[in-house]
Amino acid sequence: xxxxxxxxxxxxxxxxxxxxxxxxxIGVIKETxxxxxxxxxxxPCMENISNLTxxxxxxxxxxxxxxxxxxxxxxxxDATCEEDxxxxxxxxxxxxxxxxxxxxxxxxxxxxxKALQMGSVWRADRPQRGRYRQFTQCDIDILGEPSxxxxxxxxxxxxxxxxxxxxxxxxxxxxxxxxxxxMAAYSGxxxxxxxxxxxxLDKMDKIGLEGVEAELLEKGFAKDSVEKYxxxxxxLEAQENGVAYLADTLKDVLEPSVAQGLQEIIDxxxxxxxSDFKMVFDATxxxxxxYYTGTIFEIAIPEFGGSCxxxxxxxxxxxxxxxxxxxACGFSIGFERIILLLMESGFKVxxxxxxxxxxxxxxxxxxxxxxxxxxxxxxRSDGTQVLVARMNKNKKFQKEQLTKEGYEEFVEFYKD
Amino acid sequence: xxxxxxxxxxxxxxxxxxxxxxxxxIGVIKETxxxxxxxxxxxPCMENISNLTxxxxxxxxxxxxxxxxxxxxxxxxDATCEEDxxxxxxxxxxxxxxxxxxxxxxxxxxxxxKALQMGSVWRADRPQRGRYRQFTQCDIDILGEPSxxxxxxxxxxxxxxxxxxxxxxxxxxxxxxxxxxxMAAYSGxxxxxxxxxxxxLDKMDKIGLEGVEAELLEKGFAKDSVEKYxxxxxxLEAQENGVAYLADTLKDVLEPSVAQGLQEIIDxxxxxxxSDFKMVFDATxxxxxxYYTGTIFEIAIPEFGGSCxxxxxxxxxxxxxxxxxxxACGFSIGFERIILLLMESGFKVxxxxxxxxxxxxxxxxxxxxxxxxxxxxxxRSDGTQVLVARMNKNKKFQKEQLTKEGYEEFVEFYKD
Numbered sequence: 001x002x003x004x005x006x007x008x009x010x011x012x013x014x015x016x017x018x019x020x021x022x023x024x025x026i027g028v029i030k031e032t033x034x035x036x037x038x039x040x041x042x043x044p045c046m047e048n049i050s051n052l053t054x055x056x057x058x059x060x061x062x063x064x065x066x067x068x069x070x071x072x073x074x075x076x077x078d079a080t081c082e083e084d085x086x087x088x089x090x091x092x093x094x095x096x097x098x099x100x101x102x103x104x105x106x107x108x109x110x111x112x113x114k115a116l117q118m119g120s121v122w123r124a125d126r127p128q129r130g131r132y133r134q135f136t137q138c139d140i141d142i143l144g145e146p147s148x149x150x151x152x153x154x155x156x157x158x159x160x161x162x163x164x165x166x167x168x169x170x171x172x173x174x175x176x177x178x179x180x181x182x183m184a185a186y187s188g189x190x191x192x193x194x195x196x197x198x199x200x201l202d203k204m205d206k207i208g209l210e211g212v213e214a215e216l217l218e219k220g221f222a223k224d225s226v227e228k229y230x231x232x233x234x235x236l237e238a239q240e241n242g243v244a245y246l247a248d249t250l251k252d253v254l255e256p257s258v259a260q261g262l263q264e265i266i267d268x269x270x271x272x273x274x275s276d277f278k279m280v281f282d283a284t285x286x287x288x289x290x291y292y293t294g295t296i297f298e299i300a301i302p303e304f305g306g307s308c309x310x311x312x313x314x315x316x317x318x319x320x321x322x323x324x325x326x327x328a329c330g331f332s333i334g335f336e337r338i339i340l341l342l343m344e345s346g347f348k349v350x351x352x353x354x355x356x357x358x359x360x361x362x363x364x365x366x367x368x369x370x371x372x373x374x375x376x377x378x379x380r381s382d383g384t385q386v387l388v389a390r391m392n393k394n395k396k397f398q399k400e401q402l403t404k405e406g407y408e409e410f411v412e413f414y415k416d
Numbered sequence: 417x418x419x420x421x422x423x424x425x426x427x428x429x430x431x432x433x434x435x436x437x438x439x440x441x442i443g444v445i446k447e448t449x450x451x452x453x454x455x456x457x458x459x460p461c462m463e464n465i466s467n468l469t470x471x472x473x474x475x476x477x478x479x480x481x482x483x484x485x486x487x488x489x490x491x492x493x494d495a496t497c498e499e500d501x502x503x504x505x506x507x508x509x510x511x512x513x514x515x516x517x518x519x520x521x522x523x524x525x526x527x528x529x530k531a532l533q534m535g536s537v538w539r540a541d542r543p544q545r546g547r548y549r550q551f552t553q554c555d556i557d558i559l560g561e562p563s564x565x566x567x568x569x570x571x572x573x574x575x576x577x578x579x580x581x582x583x584x585x586x587x588x589x590x591x592x593x594x595x596x597x598x599m600a601a602y603s604g605x606x607x608x609x610x611x612x613x614x615x616x617l618d619k620m621d622k623i624g625l626e627g628v629e630a631e632l633l634e635k636g637f638a639k640d641s642v643e644k645y646x647x648x649x650x651x652l653e654a655q656e657n658g659v660a661y662l663a664d665t666l667k668d669v670l671e672p673s674v675a676q677g678l679q680e681i682i683d684x685x686x687x688x689x690x691s692d693f694k695m696v697f698d699a700t701x702x703x704x705x706x707y708y709t710g711t712i713f714e715i716a717i718p719e720f721g722g723s724c725x726x727x728x729x730x731x732x733x734x735x736x737x738x739x740x741x742x743x744a745c746g747f748s749i750g751f752e753r754i755i756l757l758l759m760e761s762g763f764k765v766x767x768x769x770x771x772x773x774x775x776x777x778x779x780x781x782x783x784x785x786x787x788x789x790x791x792x793x794x795x796r797s798d799g800t801q802v803l804v805a806r807m808n809k810n811k812k813f814q815k816e817q818l819t820k821e822g823y824e825e826f827v828e829f830y831k832d
Contacts, residue, residue: 003737004464005520008504011460013517015524019456023446030439035769035796037803039821040435044427044550045461045536046481048420065462066484068502070540077496085492085501086484088424101429104421108431110817112805120461124486134460147806149776152789160796264781272790274797321419353451360565365680373568373688380451380576381690387453389528390563401526405455 010125010133016405021342022136024349025335026118028164029138036157038116038140043097045120046088051100056291056317057092063123065090065133090122094139095291095317095330102143103321112145114153118335130340139311141330143318148261150329151295154311155269155279158299158331163275165338166347167301170277170308172269174297175285176262177312179246182254183283187229189221195290197221197229202286209233233283242281262295291317295329304341309334354384356409357402359391363415372413426541426549432821437758438552440765442534444580445554445749452573454532454556459513461536462504467516472707472733473508479539481506481549506538510555511707511733511746518559519737528561530569534751546756555727557746559734564677566745567711570727571685571695574715574747579691581754582763583717586693586724588685590713591701592678593728595662598670599699603645605637611706613637613645618702625649649699658697678711707733711745720757725750770800772825773818775807779831788829 007013014022030040046067053061067088068074079085091097094117102113118138125133140157142150155172162170180201184194200215207215209230216226232249239245243266247259266279273279287296287310294313301308311331319325358376360369376386387407392398399410423429430438446456462483469477483504484490495501507513510533518529533555540549556573558566571588578586596617600610616631623631625646632642648665655661659682663675682695703712703726710729717724727747735741774792776785792802803823808814815826 003467003470003516005516005737007460007516007520008462008464011462013460013521014458015521016455016457019458022458023456027443035799035801037771037773037801037805039432040439041432042430042435042438044423044429046424046427046538046550048424051419054419065486065504067506068482068484068498070481074498076492076498076501079495080493082484082490082492088481090483100419100421100423104423105429105431110821111808111814114803122462134462145806147778149785149804149806152785153804156789156793264785267782268786268789271786272793274793321421355453357453362563366683369565369568369680370684370687373572373684377572377688377690383451385451385453387530388565388569389453390561390565392527398527405526 008133010127012132012134018339018343020349020352021347022339025165025339025342029118029161029333030116032161032164033116033140033157036114036153036160038114038157040116040118041098041101042117042119043091043094043101045091045122047091047097047100049086049089051096052089052092054320056096056320058289060092060123063125064092065122065124092123093121094119094137094332095141095314098139098141098330099317099321099328102318102326106326111143112150113143115139115141115143117141132336136335138333138335139330140332141328143326143328145329146315146327148265148295150327151265151297151313152268154329154331155265155297156273158309158333159269159273159275159277161333162277162299162301162338165342167338167341168276170299170301171280172277172297173280173282173285173300174262174265174295175282176258176295177292178258178294179250179254179262179283180286182250182258183229183232183246185253186250187232188225189229193221198286201284202288204233204284236283242283246283258294265295287312289314297331299334301341303345304337307334308337308341352385352406354409355387355405355407356384356411357387357389357399357407358411358413359389359395359398360413361391361415364413368413368415424549426543428548428550434755434759436765436768437763438755441581441751441755441758445534445577446532448577448580449532449556449573452530452569452576454530454573456532456534457514457517458533458535459507459510459517461507461538463507463513463516465502465505467512468505468508470736472512472736474705476508476539479541480508481538481540508539509537510535510553510748511557511730514555514557514746515733515737515744518734518742522742525559527559528566529559531555531557531559533557548752552751554749554751555746556748557744559742559744561745562731562743564681564711566743567681567713567729568684570745570747571681571713572689574725574749575685575689575691575693577749578693578715578717578754581758583754583757584692585718587696587716588693588713589696589698589701589716590678590681590711591698592674592711593708594674594710595666595670595678595699596702598666598674599645599648599662601669602666603648604641605645609637614702617700618704620649620700652699658699662699674710681711703728705730713747715750717757719761720753723750724753724757768801768822770825771803771821771823772800772827773803773805773815773823774827774829775805775811775814776829777807777831780829784829784831 066086069087236242243263270279291314292312293315296312298310299308313329315327379386482502485503652658659679707730708728709731712728714726715724729745731743792804795802
C-alpha cells in the first residue's frame, strides 16, 4: 500500500540539528523561569469544543482543528452540521487551557500561582513559509496577584531568559489599555467605537501619523476628535517622560494609579534588570486580543522585524469559568521565532560533550565485541558521547555523514 | 456562558508536583540517551489518516482520535461515512511517525540513525483508573543497523537510564520471533495458525503450562503438536542455558545465527552493563505487535506487576513506505508507568535549588520595591529560587501553601 511520506499539510518534521537547539532553549527557559518561582504545568492538547468557541480567542476560533466524536455518539449519515459530529478541539493557544486548569485545580494551587507552560498549539492557518499549523508556545502567567509585582516579575523573568540565550539590545514596549481608552475618551471618540480606533492606531508603525489620521477620517470619525487624538501622539514624541505627560494631560479621564503603576514597572525593571535591553513606554501599542484589561507589553528584537512575544493583564477571564474574577497577567515568548533567529545566526549549543564514533567491522563479535562496548561504556561514564556502530561498506561516506552530525573523532575496530 | 472546568473525558491536567518529576525524568532520559549517540527528533502529532489505518497498528487503529476536514473540503450534510469528513488522525504511537519521518528525511540522516522521541500519543480507550487517553511515550530506535549491535545499544542505553532513575533489581526479558516460530514449526503446528498459538502462549504467566495446554487443545490443535510444544517448555525450565538447548533441539528448523546472535546480546550486555539488572532469556515472551521480525524484549520491574516497556526488531516496516526494507530496532520505555512508580515511592527530585519566598506588604512601592527586587535578582543569580509576591491578608495560610510547594524560607518586607 502506498503510504504518504510527507507530514500532513502545513506541519513539519523537526530534524536533529534544530531539535538540539530546541532542547537547549527549553532547558534554559525551564531553569531561568524556575529561579523566579514559576512551576511547570501541562494540560491536554484537546479541550471541549465549547471552551474553545466562547469568543475569547478572536480570529483563532476560526482556525480550530476539530476532533470527531467516537463510537455511538457519532452518526455521520444523519448529521447536518459540524456540531453534530464534533465534541473536542485542538487548543489554539495556552491561555484558555490555563484558565480552565486554574479553575479546575485552584484549591491545590498556591496564591499567587506562577505557571510556566510549554506546549504545542494548532491553528488551521493558510500554510505559508516559516509558519506552521502546529507550533510551540511558551507562556508564563501569574494568577492571583493584583499588583504590578506580576508585571515586574514577568518582564524580569522573560528578559533574563532572553539574555541567557544571547539576545541583547532589544526593547520591551509597554502600554496600558486604560491609557489607550483614556486617550480615546479625551479625544471625544464614542466608547463603542474604541476598538475600531485602536485597529487603525495599531497600524502606526506601518502607515505613520498621517496614515492613521487619513484612515480615521475615512472611517467617518469627527474631525475634532481625530485632530485632538493625533495631537496627543505628536506631543508625546517631544516628551522625555510620556507617562508623566499623559498622566497630567488625561487627568480628568484616567485614574492616577494607572500611570503611577506603569511608571513603577518601568522604573523597577530598569533598575534591577540583569540583561541588556530597554523599557520603552509606547502609547501606540494595542495588541489584538480583546481579553486584556490593563497593562500590555511586547518584545521587539532588532534582528527580527516585528514582535517576538508579548502579553498583558487579563483580570476578567477566570471569572468566565468560575463566576469569580481572579487577577491574572501573562507573557508569551515567541518560541518558534526565537528558534528561527538562533538557527539563522548559526547558534551552537554550548557545553555539548565530546562526540566520538566507534566503528566496528562486520564480524567482530564475542569477547572482542564485549571489550569494545566496555570501552564505550567507560568513556560514556566519563562524559563523552559515544556512538557504537557497524562500519558501513562505504566507510568514507559514513564518516562524512557522522562528521556533519558533529562527530570529531573516529575509532575503528577490526576482526584481528 | 457556563464553561466546563474539567479536562476532556479521559485526559488529565498535570499538577506542579508531578511536572517536576516528569521534567527531571525527561532530562535524565535526554542526557543519558544522548551519551549513546541518540538524537532527539519530533514529528507532528497528526498524521494523514491513511498512514494510521494501514494495519500496522493492530487494535490501536480502532482507537484513533480523528480530525475533521476543514473549509471547502468539508460537507457534513452530504457525508455518509467517516471517510467523507476526516483527513487527519492523532498518532496512537511513535513508531508509524518515525518510519514516515525516516522515509521522508533519510537523505539528511546518518546511517545508522539513532533516534530519540518523547511525545504525546492519543488513544480513545475506555477511560479507567491510571490510564489516560493522552499519554507520553518515550521511544529509541536504530535504523540502518542490521547486526545485533542495535539491540545491545538499545538495551544498554535503556537500562543505564533506568539505573540513573534509581531502579534496580529489574529484568530485561528477551526472545526472538524466529525462535518462537521455530518452536511452533518443530511441534508441527501449521504455519497459518502460529499467531493463534502465540496468543495462547502469551498467557503462560497467568494460566501456567496446564492452562496453555488446555487452551491449545480447546482451539482444536493436534494433541501430538500440543504435547511436543509443551515438552519443549517443560524441558527449558531445567536448562541452565535455554538458548543453547533450543539451538541444539531446533537445529533443523532454526538458523544457527539466530540463537548465536541472541546469546551474544545476552553475554555482551551482561558483561558491560552499568546498572543493577539481569538479562533473562524468556521463550514465552511474545509481544503483540505483528510488525516484529526478530528479537523482542521487555522490561520487568518487580515493584510493578507486568511490563514497564519493551521493543524489538522490525526490519520490514520502512519498506511499507519506501518499497525498500531498512533494518530497524526499537525500545519504548513505559514513561507514564515510571512516573507513577516514582510518584508512589515519594521520589524527590535531586539537586533542586533552595526555595525562598519574599512576601511584600501591600503598598510597598517605589525605591523600596526596587531594592527588594534587586535583592531577589542577586539571590537568583547566586542560584537560589526566589518567589516575589504580595503578602496576602491571610499570611499564615499563604505561608502554609508555599511550604507545601517546597518553600523553606520566608523574608517579609513592610512599608516602614
